[in-house]
Amino acid sequence: MRxxxxxxxxxPTSFRNEYGPEMRLLFAxxxxxxxxxxxxxxxxxxxxAEVAGxxxxxxxxxxxxxxxxxxxxxxxxxxxxxxxxxxxxxGVGATTAAFSVTDFVLLRPLPFAEPDRLVKLYERTPGYxxxxxxxxxxxxxxxxxxxxxSIGLYHDAAANLVGAGEPMRVMGSxxxxxxxxxxxxHPRIGRLFTPGDDQSGAPGxxxxxYRLWQTRFGGDPDVVGRQILLDAEAxxxxxxxxxxxxxxxxxxxxxxxxxxxxxxxxxxxxxxxxAVGRLRSGVSFSQAQAQLDVLAAASxxxxxxxxxxxxxxxxxxxxxxxxxxxxxxxxLSGAAVCVLLIACANLANLLLARALQRRRELAxxxxxxxxxxxxxxxxxxxxxALAAIGGGVGIAIAYASVPLLNRLVPVSLPLxxxxxxxxxxxxxxxxxxxxxxxxxxxxxxxxxxxxADLAGLREGARSGGGRKExxxxxxxxxxxxxxxxxxVSAGLLMRALWTVQAVNPGFQSEGVLTLQxxxxxxxxxxxxxREAFYTRVLxxxxxxxxxxxxxxxxxLPMGTMRGGIxxxxxxxxxxxxxxxxxxxxxxxxxxxxxxxxxxxRSGRDTTxxxxxDRQNIAVISESFIRRFWPxxxxxxxxxxxxxxxxKDRVVxxxxxxxxxxxxxxxxxxxxxxxxxxxxxxxxxxxxxxGLVIRTSTPPATLAPAVRATxxxxxxxxxxxxxxxxxxxxxxxxxxxxxxxRVLAAFALIALVLAGIGIHGLLSFSVSQRSQEIGVRRAxxxxxxxxxxxxxxxxxKLAGVGVVxxxxxxxxxxxxxxxxxxxxxxxxxxxxxxxxxxxxAMTAIGSLVPTLRALxxxxxxxxxxx
Numbered sequence: 001m002r003x004x005x006x007x008x009x010x011x012p013t014s015f016r017n018e019y020g021p022e023m024r025l026l027f028a029x030x031x032x033x034x035x036x037x038x039x040x041x042x043x044x045x046x047x048x049a050e051v052a053g054x055x056x057x058x059x060x061x062x063x064x065x066x067x068x069x070x071x072x073x074x075x076x077x078x079x080x081x082x083x084x085x086x087x088x089x090x091g092v093g094a095t096t097a098a099f100s101v102t103d104f105v106l107l108r109p110l111p112f113a114e115p116d117r118l119v120k121l122y123e124r125t126p127g128y129x130x131x132x133x134x135x136x137x138x139x140x141x142x143x144x145x146x147x148x149x150s151i152g153l154y155h156d157a158a159a160n161l162v163g164a165g166e167p168m169r170v171m172g173s174x175x176x177x178x179x180x181x182x183x184x185x186h187p188r189i190g191r192l193f194t195p196g197d198d199q200s201g202a203p204g205x206x207x208x209x210y211r212l213w214q215t216r217f218g219g220d221p222d223v224v225g226r227q228i229l230l231d232a233e234a235x236x237x238x239x240x241x242x243x244x245x246x247x248x249x250x251x252x253x254x255x256x257x258x259x260x261x262x263x264x265x266x267x268x269x270x271x272x273x274x275a276v277g278r279l280r281s282g283v284s285f286s287q288a289q290a291q292l293d294v295l296a297a298a299s300x301x302x303x304x305x306x307x308x309x310x311x312x313x314x315x316x317x318x319x320x321x322x323x324x325x326x327x328x329x330x331x332l333s334g335a336a337v338c339v340l341l342i343a344c345a346n347l348a349n350l351l352l353a354r355a356l357q358r359r360r361e362l363a364x365x366x367x368x369x370x371x372x373x374x375x376x377x378x379x380x381x382x383x384x385a386l387a388a389i390g391g392g393v394g395i396a397i398a399y400a401s402v403p404l405l406n407r408l409v410p411v412s413l414p415l416x417x418x419x420x421x422x423x424x425x426x427x428x429x430x431x432x433x434x435x436x437x438x439x440x441x442x443x444x445x446x447x448x449x450x451x452a453d454l455a456g457l458r459e460g461a462r463s464g465g466g467r468k469e470x471x472x473x474x475x476x477x478x479x480x481x482x483x484x485x486x487x488v489s490a491g492l493l494m495r496a497l498w499t500v501q502a503v504n505p506g507f508q509s510e511g512v513l514t515l516q517x518x519x520x521x522x523x524x525x526x527x528x529x530r531e532a533f534y535t536r537v538l539x540x541x542x543x544x545x546x547x548x549x550x551x552x553x554x555x556l557p558m559g560t561m562r563g564g565i566x567x568x569x570x571x572x573x574x575x576x577x578x579x580x581x582x583x584x585x586x587x588x589x590x591x592x593x594x595x596x597x598x599x600x601r602s603g604r605d606t607t608x609x610x611x612x613d614r615q616n617i618a619v620i621s622e623s624f625i626r627r628f629w630p631x632x633x634x635x636x637x638x639x640x641x642x643x644x645x646x647k648d649r650v651v652x653x654x655x656x657x658x659x660x661x662x663x664x665x666x667x668x669x670x671x672x673x674x675x676x677x678x679x680x681x682x683x684x685x686x687x688x689x690g691l692v693i694r695t696s697t698p699p700a701t702l703a704p705a706v707r708a709t710x711x712x713x714x715x716x717x718x719x720x721x722x723x724x725x726x727x728x729x730x731x732x733x734x735x736x737x738x739x740x741r742v743l744a745a746f747a748l749i750a751l752v753l754a755g756i757g758i759h760g761l762l763s764f765s766v767s768q769r770s771q772e773i774g775v776r777r778a779x780x781x782x783x784x785x786x787x788x789x790x791x792x793x794x795x796k797l798a799g800v801g802v803v804x805x806x807x808x809x810x811x812x813x814x815x816x817x818x819x820x821x822x823x824x825x826x827x828x829x830x831x832x833x834x835x836x837x838x839x840a841m842t843a844i845g846s847l848v849p850t851l852r853a854l855x856x857x858x859x860x861x862x863x864x865x
Contacts (some may be wrong), residue, residue, distance in 0.1 A: 007048065010055035067381060081386060083756065084350055088390025091343025092429045093397025098336030098742075099425040100402050102329045111244060113184040114278075115254035116217065118290065118317035121151070121275040123310055127582065130313060132271040135264045141295045141312060142275075147288040151277035152179025153258065154248060159230040160520045161216065161717055169518050169720040170212065170230075172254035173247065180255075182278045183247065190224040191237020193257050197238075200261035210243040212253040230256075231520030244574050248274065268306035269567055272685075276317065289314045327819050328735060331489060334812065335746040338482040342753045344433060345475040345482075351383070387434040395426065473797055479754040480801025480838060481808060486747040487834035488809030489816070493740050495830055496821040500733055506658035506667060507557060508597030512725035513699035514556055515691050517710060517717055525681040527612065533714070534589055534675070534688070540709045546697035547741055549594035552675065552688035554585070555660075559731050560721070562661040564686065568669075569643035570628060583624055583669035584660060585645055587678065587688050593619075595694045596725075602634040603653030610652075610674035618644065618651035624669035625654065644671055645683060662732045664821060692725070699724045736819075751841050758794065758845030790850045798842040802835050809834070 003025050006021055027047065034043045112118060121141070123131040135153070142151050154175040161170045177198035186192070188210060197205045206228065208217070217223050226237050235256065246252060264270075279288055292312035299307045517537070526532050534552055541550045555561040565582040590606050593599075601622060610617055625632055629640070634654035641650050649671075657667030675688050695702050707719045723731075730737075773786060813825025823830075 004047070007051045010051055011058055015748050023597070035300040036121045053802050057487065063381065067385065084347060084386045085755060087343050087350065087756070088387055088433045089393035089397055089637050090753065091340045091347075091433055092391050092394025092426070093401060094746060094749060095336045095429040096342040096394065096398035096426045097401035098332045100398070102333045103425065105702060111246075112160075112317075115317060117149075117184070117279045117281075119277050119279060119285070120315045120317055121277060121292070122313040122315065123271060124313040125311075126309055130315065133273040133275055134268045134271050135260060136266065136268045136270075137277055137299060138305070139265055140299055141292060143296045144298070145288075145291055145661065147280060147283045147291050148277040149280045150178050150182040151275055152176045152182045153273050153275050154179055154644065155258075155273050156248070157254075157256065158518060159254075160518050160716070162229045162232070167718040168216075169252050169516065169718045172209075172256065173252050174256050174258050175837050176258050179276060182276055185242065185245055185247075188242045189221065189241035192239065193255075198259060199268055200259055202257065202259055204230075204233055205238050205257060206230070206235040207238055207255040208240050209245070209253040210240060213240045230254075232523050243447055244649045253691070267569045268303060270413040285314065288781055295763075315335060327816050331493070331819070332742060335486055335489065335743050338486050339746050339749055339753075340429060340433075342479045342482045342750050345478045346753045346756060347433060349475045349479075351843055358614070384434060387430070390435065391430045396427070417680075454654045476754075476758055476797050477804070479758075480798060480842065481748075481805040482833055483747070483750040483754040483841065484802055484805025484838050485809045485812055485839055486743070486750045488806070488830055489812050490740065490743045490747045491830035491834055492813050492816075492823055492825065492827060493743060495823045495827060496819060497733060497736050497740055498539070499821045499823055500663045500736065501773050503659065503663045505557065505663060505729060506598060506656055507725075509725040511694055511696065511699060512596065512701055513693045513695060513706065514559075514721070514723050514725050514728060515703075515719055516689055516721040517552075517691055517707065517719060519687055519689055519717075520682060522681070524687065525684065527676055527678060530687065531676060536713050537691070537710060538589070538591075540713065541693060541706065542703050544709070546695040546702060548694050548695040548696055549591050549595040550691065551595045552589045553592055553690045553692065554587045554686045554688050556690040556692065556725075556728065557658050557660045558662055558728050559597075559690065566645050566671075568628060568671075571641075572643070581628065583620075583627075583644065583671045584674050585683075585686055586670065587675045587683075587686050589675050589688060592672070592692070595692050596658075597694075598658060599656040600655045601656060603651070605653060606672065606674040611676045614677075616640075616647050616649050616677050618649035619655055619672040620651055620655040621655055621657050621667065621670040623657045623667045624671065645673065645678075647677075649673070664732075751837065754838075755841045755845040758797070758842050787850060790846065794842055794846040794850075798839055802838055805838070806831060806835065 004024065008023065011020075019646050030043055030047075031040070034040045084494070121133065121138070122129075123133055123137060125131055133153075138153055142148075145151070152175060155171050157172050157174045159170060159172070160170050161213060175193070177193040177195050180186075180192045187207065190207070192207070193205065196202060208223070213219060213223060217226075220226075223237050224239055227234050228237060229235070234675065241255075247255075277288075279285070289312075292314055296307075296310060296312040300310060346422060519530060521532070524533065538550050538552075541547050555564060564585050566585045568581045568583050570581070590608055593605050600619075603619070606617070606619060620637070622634060625634065625637055628642070629637055632640075637651050637654065639650060641648055643649070655670075655672070659665060659667050660670065661668065678686075693706065693708075707722070710717055710719050775787065809831070810825050812818065813827075815826060
């Protein structure tokens, strides 16, 4: 019988108490009637099956009753149910969306085999901690290392794809033959590069991305072996990479071999390559760095002139996310935590208020014989139902929000997909809110228990204070604290964004259209050919209505390519890398400074007379003077000579500073050279391809005419990256703006939820103290006395929450100081604004309860019991 008694515990307690004795007697009779061991076994088998089936039906019937009762309770208090659902939905949705993006960028492994063994290799100098590699140093370090299983080299590439429809500009990468084996990727169709494909003079070969294969070649399975033209050079398609493969960025659509000749390994100052290595099994990151330090020291000893102070820097492949992007995501996750904390506190407050209102109801049920287990089941069903509905709405919010946060994902990561809702985060947020709902939803039954005394019946409107009031007040303080932290954080980032946007970029962005004309090689390898193209394009553009000026430049300010540094040699002295004597190189056509509104401080602009057979001149920026001739003025440096881009140059002009690499970067030394003063097929990476056009009409309206003009001159020339310069500048702060909008939305949600919490607490407090208020009114208390009582309680909560919140907000500001662009974490205006908003939110939340307290009728209040 002991086992049968254990089986009866499958039934609910109420059912077992009512029918248990009768079921035991029936089972005992059946045991006596069972004949032999087979009969006993058959009895136990049938009994277990019967108990399991019947117990499940009983539980389902009780669940049906509980759900029906819960639904009636919802209909009786729809405002409570709606509020609880909204709170849960906002908490689950916001948290899941934010942490899904953070996990996607910072935590989830990159889509390569054993990504923890992949590293990137850089050079390190006193001026740059992550400097691109020179091919010569790369080869020496690769040959001398034993810590890598394999290592490959690559650099970004772009080309005009012609002969397969309309000409288009495609982005890709030139890679060494051992790069893809290092990443352990295999083509979808075809084969990878072999060492023979990567030799100097080898025929051109290419691998296509799945995206380019589908969009440009229609997914043709016979594309392998087909010849295509990139910049007028024929390439044979070797294969198509997998659909989810992206490297080195998500924008790459093709890969070609490097095909380096021995000349590429001569100049150790030619830094423009990237390397990816796979560590051998059992080799730690620190061991690999230690060996590279030894190899770099050997290079410094062997090549003291070129490699002075040059070291090696190893970076984990997954750590390429910039510090700013990391901090933006961490701030977003912190905001999500605050919202979830506020949601849970608000839900707990809401359920505590409802629990206190239902204590008498539960006491009556207890007195009438309702068991503790039965009431717990009922309250759990109600709480879980609300959590389930709220969680369902939260899931919908998360799925709708995650795509909107895609702007926060750095485009430099080799990720093929966009962020999706992370099921682990979703489960955590849902479970947390469900547990909160159950814990505080069961509060009344924990007080009433199963005691059928009359204590609960005697509790009237005066109950609900004491420890319960203190617990609810503590929850509201938590909400105010989290709200203040979010408000201050959003305010600091808003001030930082305004500070960045107020920075003078050094040029006038309004009224300028920008685009790229990718001049293919070898067609445009000669200066004379480029000159003819520039002349015709610029002449035809000046004939368009509204065009006031136009010019070509190597790289646009704040454009895709923000680098391009070259060593500067002064007074014939050799370049010393430890002195960080570098400047940015731009070739320009005459009129570039006038087109962008860059002021010329002294001297002149480049002119058509600056030809190859004339003296080599340069126009430098004021930051160049500060770096290299700190004791000179823009007027005094005119005529000074320096060596740059492998030739001696004479300073012909000085311009104002331009923030080429973004509004948050200091203006760095710039050297502008006449486009004619370069040898044919020399420094080809700096051929002016960017076109800037100043117009008196809206720039965007000019784009079709500009495109038609260029294609009329060269039908095979694709026109790409058509943008207004205003959009280019705004794009520089786009990630900040997107993150700020999300954080502001979280702060608004926090304010609303905290306001609901304040309103709920004070409303309940007023309703519970209505008899007390009535007595006070009957004894002569004035409206001002009642007002000070309610407002005083509100201000106490607000004061505690604001003080603690400001302290935590200051700590949060210190942790994200790198994002603040010079704004102090203790910025007085931001802290004041946050405090005012928090107090205003508290006042609004207390408005209705205060008015209700002032309208309490003493006669009605005294008769309430």
